[in-house]
Amino acid sequence: MKRQIALKGLPSLSLSLNVPGFPKSNATVKAFFGYCLQEFKYALKANQVNLIETDSIEIVDVAGDFYLVPCYPGRFTLKEMKVVCEDFEQNHPLGRFIDADLNDQDGVSFSSGKSKLCFFCLERPAIECRREKAHEPEELRSFMFLKMDYYCRQQHEAAMIKKLSSFAQQAILSELSLTPKPGLVDKFSNGSHSDMNYQTFIDSTAAISPWFAELVHEGFSFNDNDLTKALPLIRNIGLRMESAMYEATQNVNTQKGIVFLMGLSLFACGRLFSQTDQFSIEEFRGIIQDICKDLVSKEMTDSLKMVKSHGEDIFDQHGFGGARAEAESGFATVFDFGLPRLAGVAKLNDEVLLQTFFAIAANNNDTNILYRSNAEVSGVFKHLCKNALADFNDQNYSAVIDFCKSENISPGGSADLLAVTIFVWSVIKANGQLGFTN
Template sequence: MVNAQAARAPRTPWTAASPAACAIGRAATLALYDELALSPKPGLVTLTDRGSHDDMDARTFMRSLIALRNYFRTIAALGAARAPFDALERCGIDAEARMLTATGGVNTHRGAIFTIGLLCASAGALVAANRRIDAGRLRAELLERWGDALVARAVRPSHLPGGQAARRLGLRSASAEASLGFPVLFDTAAPALRDALRRGMPADAARLDTLFHVIGVLDDANLAHRGGLEGLRFAQRAAQAFLAAGGSSTSDGLARAQAIGRQFVARRLSPGGAADMLAAACWLQRIGASGSPGRVT
């Protein structure tokens, strides 16, 4: 969790260099690395595997992570300053431009810039108000402070492939998910990771099962864009079957996850939206907001 010294409301205005902003941002960067380092991960880039991607690898992701470090601190400070949504959106657009410059035009973290950026802003607002950070407060703060703007954003036509696929197929877009307070994150991903860690599962196994929990229920626009509705439903069924068979806790769990990965690659499926939810759940765990052991210092 954000340590006690960092969590005291500052008597001077917050900046991106404030201790709590640094702690919140550092947790975001580490959470994105948690997601990258997880392996196997069906269709997604890992430290040793490109998944279903020809245009990116782990080095691309690391360049993106380095380019985004200041963003998460900055948007936390904007949240502490009670900035309006358009200021958060401009900050995210600037971060996306830095990401694309660092990766040579490859989208590695657009979804995470949006999702984890909003969470960092909400955390900043809570800390600046001397309120404890937990999952319920984060969600409530997000909706109370920026909910109306998120609803308006969700009905805007999207120029991005995933958003267009979601609208065409009648799915819940990432913007719509945010306007509802990220239900898949708070109702599925965070509890799955918290409960797995409490049962004593190793961190990688807990994160892998969490990823499959998310794939099983999320309207993942990345999957819909790449595989249509059939590809999305195939991925959801595969994830649900993996968990029904015992997930990572079984002796053949890793082999089954790898087999699902091969099927995803054969179909060119990549659950990028689920990866963003996993990273967000890791962020919650790292700041101690999910009920799991975690501390950012």
């Protein structure tokens, strides 16, 4: 293969692994090679090495995983290109397992003449240990596979943290940007709020987003079978998020509810994906339910508590548990009313999101509305949402908006549940389960 490329008068770059014994590839090695190959390509492109990827060759089999790609030297000498390969090996945490080689225009391996240390003992040149058979092949293989497996798990976690954090931010911004919304802040209206606007929410979202990664990481790292012990960990991060939110908004509470609900969602996803590559609605909900077991009775029935939150006051008056009850149920409103509206949807749009919002709001005892008004107003609001959902037209839609304006109510709890619904939809879609099967 190198000779064929050389016939075109071009040098080539190759990547392989130093796996002793046979077979030289298995599931772990294949996964590790995949990560290394991606990183190798990024390193070459970052150094402006011109790869001819249309003519590249990749082989993955028991004889060993291998990648070969011709390249244009351009302004680089072969020695400079070899330095790029050596730097890649030296800077990679498992670089001694990797052979990043350069072949000249004749297909001959270009060597810098430097010797490499044995990756096992790290004391003698690798060529000496290999020649003298200083280490048993199975000992070397076990050592390599263990290191590779740990590296792959780290890379998997890092990739999931980035992806899930992105989904969370996207979900919050998608809910915020949905315009117009009844009683809620959107791009063109403050809704029923005099102390916040669209920019306030942008600032708030930017302030809380850096903590998303830590929530997912905590889920990956948590190893106690008693998931109720996870709640203080999630709340610890949540309190820091709230502090960042208040600092960004000059002490306006824009997103305290979503901090709690999205915090649970991110942790639960981290926990789930630490054990499997497949998202399961049943398992996701089970994790949420286990974390929040008996949460309402534990936290909202203390008659001796001197200072109570708005949610606790609403529970005393109306018996609705708000975000705590929703979490304790494993997000029943999200999965029973919100997510079914998105089943089979390949790409989100305003119309489908508004219908999803109405489906949630029509079935949610929103404590934000109850705090601002009473049960009668809440009932009328839910009835109007059902009408808008049953016959989605401008008249019914405007009726909900006008009612929220006249009663000065804001269905913030339903908005938070819409954001969670969008987040879960994104995770399911990325996992290839548009049918939303359990």
